[in-house]
Amino acid sequence: MEYIRCTAVRRALPLAALLPAAALMAAGPCLASENGGGATPSGGTSTGAKPTVVLVHGYWADASGWDRIVQSLQAQGYPVVATANPLRSLSGDADYLAAQLATIKGPIVLVGHSYGGAVITNAAAGNPNVESLVYIAGFAPDKGETAFQLAAKYPGSRVTDDPRAPVPTALNPVPLGGDPTNVDLYLKPDKFGDVFLSDRLDANRTQVLAATQRPATAASGNEPTQSVAWKTIPSWFLVATDDRTIGTDNLRFMAKRAKATTVEVDAPHAVMETNPDDVTKLILRAAGDSRPSLAKTGTSGRIAFLGGAAALSVAAGAAIVIRARRT
Helix, strand or coil: CCCHHHHHHHHHHHHHHHHHHHHHHHHHHHHHHHHCCCCCCCCCCCCCCCCEEEEEEECCCHHHHHHHHHHHHCCCCCEEECCCCCCCCHEEEEEHHHHHHCCCCCCEEEECCHHHHHHHHHHHHCCCEEEEEEEEECCCCCCCHHHHHHHHHCCCCCCCCCCCCCCCCCEEEEECCCCCCEEEEECHHHHHHHHHHCCCHHHHHHHHHHHHHCEEEHHHHHHCCCCHHHHHCCCEEEEECCCCCCCHHHHHHHHHHHCCCHHHHHHHHHHHHHHHHHHHHHHHHEEECCCCCHHHHCCHHHHHHHHHHHHHHHHHHHHHHHHCCCH
């Protein structure tokens, strides 16, 4: 009988250990996938591949404005596309970008500056590869809103000092023919440093940027948004606290409404020129956190269930050991 008792104990102990271990193994994958604890490498996807970062410029700039950000991201192994935004019409610009995004395989972090924010808001809708939206002092319109409407919501923009003027006073219109409203809009060279850069750059660099600016049509700023990607895709927002183009309070309003992860930087509207490191850091955050953790808002029901199952298994194992010892 003694031998039988010993055998019973020896058989019960592995079983007692096996039950809670099995339950914890079942819970393990769920814990890893829901709290980000090992399921997705930092700055990458579940397969380890880094997302492609697509950068979209806005008014009075071009893709070269992203140069230092591109260099920093490429140095860390990210594939980068700094696209040429046509600046012709919101729907046309969004369609152009959407077509380009469709050619990119794998996850995408989509970044928009200024009017480029309105473009990414429309272009990303319905594209499952776009995992993060990043607004760099950019427009994040809701359906039916225009860029020009949002820039006038709260004071702060210096694009015009006379709201009744047919053309904003800081802009030079260039007629394109036909309808008198069909014009290209340039920032006046003597206003460029104040409105776009908040007088943060030296005169030589300011003059170069003013001379090489890309114009935008008036139609693009007056066209209502049709699709709103920030309602379904996680967003990050850099608010420039000395933005004299869109206006800082307007940026704050859009960031709050989108429930974006937001940072504020003491910078002008053209923050890529003055604070490229801050821009890069936010993009990297979006690339690394492209799948927000459910665990941040509490324990999921499945985790709680499996945790309870593990506890019950421990108790059951202990009961088996006690019963065996009493036999």
